[in-house]
Amino acid sequence: MDTSVLFCGVKFSNPTVLASGILGVTASSLINVARHGAGGVTTKSVWYKEHAGHRNPVIVVGDHYMLNAVGLPDAGIEKTRVELPKLLKESPSPVIVSIVERSIADFEKIAEEVAKLKPPLIEVNISCPNVDDEFGKPFSCSTVEAGKVTRAVKKRVGKIPIIVKLSPNVTNIVEIARSVAHNGADAICAINTLGPGLMIDIEMRASVLSNGVGGISGPAIKPLAVRCVYDIHRATGLPIIGTGGVTTGRDAVEMMMAGATLVGVGTAVHYRGIDVFKKIIQEIEDWCKKNNVKMVKNLVGILDSRSMKNVKLVS
Numbered sequence: 419m420d421t422s423v424l425f426c427g428v429k430f431s432n433p434t435v436l437a438s439g440i441l442g443v444t445a446s447s448l449i450n451v452a453r454h455g456a457g458g459v460t461t462k463s464v465w466y467k468e469h470a471g472h473r474n475p476v477i478v479v480g481d482h483y484m485l486n487a488v489g490l491p492d493a494g495i496e497k498t499r500v501e502l503p504k505l506l507k508e509s510p511s512p513v514i515v516s517i518v519e520r521s522i523a524d525f526e527k528i529a530e531e532v533a534k535l536k537p538p539l540i541e542v543n544i545s546c547p548n549v550d551d552e553f554g555k556p557f558s559c560s561t562v563e564a565g566k567v568t569r570a571v572k573k574r575v576g577k578i579p580i581i582v583k584l585s586p587n588v589t590n591i592v593e594i595a596r597s598v599a600h601n602g603a604d605a606i607c608a609i610n611t612l613g614p615g616l617m618i619d620i621e622m623r624a625s626v627l628s629n630g631v632g633g634i635s636g637p638a639i640k641p642l643a644v645r646c647v648y649d650i651h652r653a654t655g656l657p658i659i660g661t662g663g664v665t666t667g668r669d670a671v672e673m674m675m676a677g678a679t680l681v682g683v684g685t686a687v688h689y690r691g692i693d694v695f696k697k698i699i700q701e702i703e704d705w706c707k708k709n710n711v712k713m714v715k716n717l718v719g720i721l722d723s724r725s726m727k728n729v730k731l732v733s
């Protein structure tokens with residue numbers, strides 16, 4: 419079966435994409451994920467300068483969810499200049515480079531430097547719940563700031579398409595999506611982690627994570643992610659990487675029906691191992707065969723809108 423999809427002009431052999439910050443600490447670990455069948459791989463978010471992460475414990479597993487506050491550790495652009503060319507050369511699947519910063523001026527700097535290395539796609543992480551911008555909240559929580567970052571990055575990357583990663587932690591994600599679309603985003607990744615959430619060790623009367631709180635991921639957030647993807651797809655028509663709780667092929671089919679062209683896989687690596695990509699692709703194919711869908715790309719946006727007749731866009 420043809421499992422390929424086209425995303426911003428880049429061909430992916432299948433719609434699964436390793437989400438940012440998962441397994442991808444070095445070039446060789448990302449190459450390994452691509453060799454295990456991921457249709458695409460996203461790097462961890464890179465900073466211009468070296469950035470220390472949080473102390474352990476940074477991840478905790480609950481029932482149907484995980485909390486994490488890794489703190490986006492990164493060695494900075496000099497290390498990226500060494501690692502990224504190797505990754506771009508050797509990865510059998512397209513590489514998405516995730517960038518993060520705290521100010522618009524720094525976003526411009528990292529965007530320009532990363533663009534020089536010519537990745538096929540750049541993801542703009544404006545939505546980490548544990549990293550505030552210079553004004554104390556993620557850029558993705560303000561229509562104005564989200565638009566400004568998008569415009570600034572877009573100006574610095576030449577022809578490389580940019581994917582803006584949005585947060586679910588807003589009253590109206592459609593408003594934010596429209597703002598980034600209006601300011602030059604080529605695609606959207608939805609959603610980043612929810613929250614942050616808090617898990618308490620009740621014997622210790624203390625937070626489990628060293629950071630106190632952490633972003634919520636995993637199966638528990640899937641319905642929220644699917645709804646956000648549906649709303650953004652209807653409102654903007656931009657290509658979307660649907661991310662949030664996708665664990666099985668059925669989850670991937672659901673995300674694509676809502677409007678995602680690619681499907682991000684992160685926490686599921688914890689549940690199903692590195693072969694999760696191959697497993698999900700096989701399950702998508704099995705579902706398509708059983709349901710007479712000839713090509714996987716035909717799943718995108720086919721949710722029957724009549725079943726949504728009473729649901730209005732928030733804006």
Ligand code: DHB
Pocket residue numbers: 439486487488489490491543545546547548610611632633
């Ligand atoms: C971290 C980054 C994220 O983008 C996120 O959603 C959750 C946690 C982090 O590294 O702390």
